[in-house]
Amino acid sequence: MKKLLLLGDEAIALGALHAGLSGVYAYPGTPSTEITEFIQGNKLARERGIHSKWSTNEKTAMEAALGMSFMGKRALVCMKHVGMNVCADPFVNSGMTGVNGGLVVLAADDPSMHSSQDEQDSRFYGKFALIPTFEPSSQQEAYDMMQVAFDYSEKQKLPVLMRVTTRMAHSRAVVQVTESPREENTINYNAEASSWVLLPANARKRNDIVCAQQGQLEEDAVNSAYNKYIDAADKSMGIIASGIAYNYVNECYPDGCPFPLLKISQYPMPKKLIRRMCEECDSVMVIEEGQPFIEDILRGIMPGNAVIKGRLTGELPRTGELNPDIVKKALGMPTGECFAPCEDIAPRPPALCKGCGHRDVYAALNEVLKEYDHPRVFGDIGCYTLGFLPPYRAIHSCVDMGASITMAKGAADAGQWPSVAIIGDSTFTHSGMTGLLDAINENANITVIISDNLTTGMTGGQDSAGTNKFEAICRGLGLSEEHLRVVVPLPKNMPEITQIIREEINYQGTSVIIPRRECMQTLQRHLKQKKAKEEKK
């Protein structure tokens, strides 16, 4: 065994490699991105030829992983919480097909939305798909539970969901790791078509089997090494704490919790342990990171007059992430004496980098749109979402990956003009192409701007799936050549860019404009790498 200082994400990645992983499939998304990046940079992964290239989106990632599992090898899928929405179709149906090689889906949730549009709780997805969910409480547990997850997946022949949150994914701690990583599986042909071809006749059989399995999954959770019932003398209250919430409770009681404490890190919910707490204690406090998943179900298990406290009764705030002060307050302890917040500080929101190509695109777009009465600009997810903020205030919506193009088309269908969509290169290949096909098929009166900075920028500059292919993709989807315009977004090109935008807005049909210039951050990184290579020579 050796000790390493690892981010939660890195512990997960190394845990998977040491468990005999053959492939990781993912799309960048905070706070999960570092898992795949770690595997991409890892020596053992390179030696073993582990698949680790980025997928176009979370759905293609999930499906490819399912294919690897079908062949008997172990696969990991990684995404942020909203990514679960994109892969929901294959994810839920992977519960129906079952697995051959172990399959672990890692969802990294973002309570308090440090970098997201919502704070949805991926545990609901595990329950929805009828599969086991693991929720480690620490970086060490995350590492250890990866092998447990793959083994359990292979034993139960079901995918396993592992759920973490920002404050563990992006937090470092010392982790003990093995020095003898396990071997990968070899290919086998055990996957049976009668399970994997989800015609109704087959799917009904699988559904019966999976439903019947739930009792075993729950019993395993009751007996899990990661769910602990720690009894104590004061039965006026029992505390249920899941995932990292367990740490905040222990932080409040350095000499040991005086109340019975149930740590939950494996689902389905260990109802037997929960019932014991409810029977032995006068009240139960549920402390969980995310939405009131356990708390809600608890109110269904317990008789009507049971006293259950948590996010739904106000002891904990309904929204936002937990922290030691919030949990202290819920447990009735005073906050430490501290300074009042300083009133003279100003917020410092993120902004587009100086010299960013998106700035030139927005400057040109705003300039042209002044000439129209009620233009509407539908935005998308990436650095360019910051175009909402001053000085640009350029976009009117941003909902989910790819929605810019499809919403622009829907608005045009409703009679809106100008209806402009702005989308990045990675987001376009992730989920924009199908919407553009819809638009072209109806010659919808929209102007689509694919602001191509040759990278997946906001998440740290990962490779973009469609680089050098955008013009061909647009032509392939049937876009007419005269309305496919390419330009370099620089201040000196403003007259050219504004003229192009004006022409394409005035054209009553589908247009695509591609302003293309490399992201300043990746450009600098590439120049540094080039310089280092030349110095070595």
Next chain:
Amino acid sequence: MKSDIILCGVGGQGILSIATIIGEAAMNENLYIKQAEVHGMSQRGGDVQSNLRISSDPIHSDLIAKGAANVIISMEPMEALRYLPYLSKDGWIITSSTPFVNIPNYPDMEVIKGDLAKINNVIMLDIETLAKENDVPRSANVILLGAAQKALGIEYSKIEEAIRSVFGRKGDAVVEANIKALALGRAAQR
């Protein structure tokens, strides 16, 4: 031993490098460590912070509670004040004196200085000038670390060792520049 440290500044100023050095030193001492940070926005001129906890006993929470931080190490003076509610009453603020003005409503520096003067234990250093004058222009962050070393509760020599191992692969020149910067920081806070 126990040390709860908040590191802060603006994206790109090298805050996380300081955290890495301290973390390395702590690991070599077989201390328990937790270091939480928020990624993504850091490249884009937004405020950045990291909670770094070191202890000889197991650590539970990745986040520091209000009134519990021993030290705030800040690459930017206004950012130091943002985390005031987390500082313990006799805690230390060690900060750069150079404002990073990338917002239109940055407050008057005199007001910021006044607010910092109200805290008992503050070290404010012109690390940018020190770095330039001593020919270590890219190591201003390590100068700050040198000035903060005493308040951290980790031996100076252990931090030097950590610098050698963290920057080792970048070559001798980089290592020596940072060793020099650390010493400058220590000398400046006396």
